Amino acid sequence: MKAVCLLSGGMDSSTLAYVAKDMGYHIHALHLNYGQRTEKKELQSATAIARSLSAEEFIPLDLGYFKAFGKSSLTDPAIDVDVFDENRPELPNTYVPFRNANLLSIATSFAESRDADAIFIGVQALDYSGYPDCRPAFIQAFQQVMDLGTADGTHIDLLTPFIGLTKTDILRKGLDLGVPYEHTWSCYQNEEKACGVCGSCHFRQKAFAELGLSDPIPYEE
Amino acid sequence: MKAVCLLSGGMDSSTLAYVAKDMGYHIHALHLNYGQRTEKKELQSATAIARSLSAEEFIPLDLGYFKAFGKSSLTDPAIDVDVFDENRPELPNTYVPFRNANLLSIATSFAESRDADAIFIGVQALDYSGYPDCRPAFIQAFQQVMDLGTADGTHIDLLTPFIGLTKTDILRKGLDLGVPYEHTWSCYQNEEKACGVCGSCHFRQKAFAELGLSDPIPYEE
Numbered sequence: 001m002k003a004v005c006l007l008s009g010g011m012d013s014s015t016l017a018y019v020a021k022d023m024g025y026h027i028h029a030l031h032l033n034y035g036q037r038t039e040k041k042e043l044q045s046a047t048a049i050a051r052s053l054s055a056e057e058f059i060p061l062d063l064g065y066f067k068a069f070g071k072s073s074l075t076d077p078a079i080d081v082d083v084f085d086e087n088r089p090e091l092p093n094t095y096v097p098f099r100n101a102n103l104l105s106i107a108t109s110f111a112e113s114r115d116a117d118a119i120f121i122g123v124q125a126l127d128y129s130g131y132p133d134c135r136p137a138f139i140q141a142f143q144q145v146m147d148l149g150t151a152d153g154t155h156i157d158l159l160t161p162f163i164g165l166t167k168t169d170i171l172r173k174g175l176d177l178g179v180p181y182e183h184t185w186s187c188y189q190n191e192e193k194a195c196g197v198c199g200s201c202h203f204r205q206k207a208f209a210e211l212g213l214s215d216p217i218p219y220e221e
Numbered sequence: 222m223k224a225v226c227l228l229s230g231g232m233d234s235s236t237l238a239y240v241a242k243d244m245g246y247h248i249h250a251l252h253l254n255y256g257q258r259t260e261k262k263e264l265q266s267a268t269a270i271a272r273s274l275s276a277e278e279f280i281p282l283d284l285g286y287f288k289a290f291g292k293s294s295l296t297d298p299a300i301d302v303d304v305f306d307e308n309r310p311e312l313p314n315t316y317v318p319f320r321n322a323n324l325l326s327i328a329t330s331f332a333e334s335r336d337a338d339a340i341f342i343g344v345q346a347l348d349y350s351g352y353p354d355c356r357p358a359f360i361q362a363f364q365q366v367m368d369l370g371t372a373d374g375t376h377i378d379l380l381t382p383f384i385g386l387t388k389t390d391i392l393r394k395g396l397d398l399g400v401p402y403e404h405t406w407s408c409y410q411n412e413e414k415a416c417g418v419c420g421s422c423h424f425r426q427k428a429f430a431e432l433g434l435s436d437p438i439p440y441e442e
Contacts, residue, residue: 065282068280069331098326098329100370101370105323108318132369132372133370144365145359146319148359149321150318150354
């Protein structure tokens with residue numbers, strides 16, 4: 001069995017690739033640079049994780065166009081990254097318009113080219129920032145598009161085993177599987193030390209704290 | 222009203238951009254180079270058409286990854302382009318895995334970034350080569366994904382006015398609107414003179430013949 005794993009190098013996607021491997025899949029990892037601020041660090045992390053789980057393939061790809069479109073603090077250095085605020089009524093500015101559909105379309109083209117059986121993406125509908133392209137209904141609709149838009153006879157399962165899990169559940173599972181979290185990176189903002197205040201740092205730190213552990217990566221004081 | 226138009230520079234997408242303009246939309250044209258053989262010619266054509274209809278924006282983007290994935294004669298020079306054969310039971314090798322979902326995902330990200338009202342794509346379910354990502358059910362499913370995967374309050378209509386038309390209908394409409402067909406390019410195979418035998422040449426030539434006209438572009442003898 002072959003699986004295409006979207007591997008950003010963050011906590012969720014790294015753990016998920018280990019889960020897919022544990023399920024018996026051969027891992028074809030895809031790392032997508034969409035012009036995010038912390039790409040250098042994410043690419044290092046994804047490379048280290050792909051190597052540590054002996055992926056069959058590790059393909060990093062550059063998608064320059066999100067930077068050209070703008071509208072997100074992750075891809076436009078002129079917009080400050082929103083700090084985490086659970087009372088914010090609207091989406092944080094770290095939302096990248098329709099990003100996950102782009103990632104899944106590329107993953108599906110790759111999976112169809114490789115005759116892969118499944119695609120794994122580490123989306124979550126709990127402990128996340130309310131992005132529309134992470135919700136279960138979006139994933140179900142995308143599976144429909146995959147079924148209809150690939151050649152007859154192609155069957156690729158879009159698997160999101162973390163969609164109903166908290167970050168703490170994910171971390172617990174990853175620790176069981178021996179995920180080297182010191183090689184993962186979640187911060188939206190910086191590359192040297194994680195900022196500790198963006199949405200991504202917030203949920204990551206909360207997970208380690210809930211298990212009474214300290215996160216092995218460095219944070220700003 | 223703003224529309225994102227996917228503009229390859231072929232007969233359908235060029236005519237469609239003229240139709241969108243005629244409907245009152247301001248045109249934001251997106252031309253996607255996915256590593257197809259005839260990209261040089263297509264880019265010239267799309268540029269000429271965008272200029273001739275006074276598009277607000279014309280953005281050409283390079284997607285290198287389809288070439289890396291392979292599996293299609295359009296993106297892999299080692300595979301000969303299938304000639305048109307109406308008795309072929311399976312898809313021709315010009316099928317690029319899940320290509321249209323990739324194009325539509327990029328178009329949606331662009332449309333959401335620009336607060337556009339609509340996306341136009343020139344897919345057809347008649348006079349085409351049986352590609353799964355051109356059928357009406359695929360388009361309907363993709364509209365669902367757009368509705369669910371963009372920020373709340375975003376409404377982008379995926380418009381495919383040619384889906385039920387024949388190439389001849391499209392050509393008739395384009396002639397009414399003054400589309401300069403001498404600047405369009407459809408051939409899958411060559412860039413100097415159109416091959417005349419691929420699926421794309423086949424349907425284009427048939428349309429001109431049915432209207433008793435001669436196609437203004439050069440063909441191989």
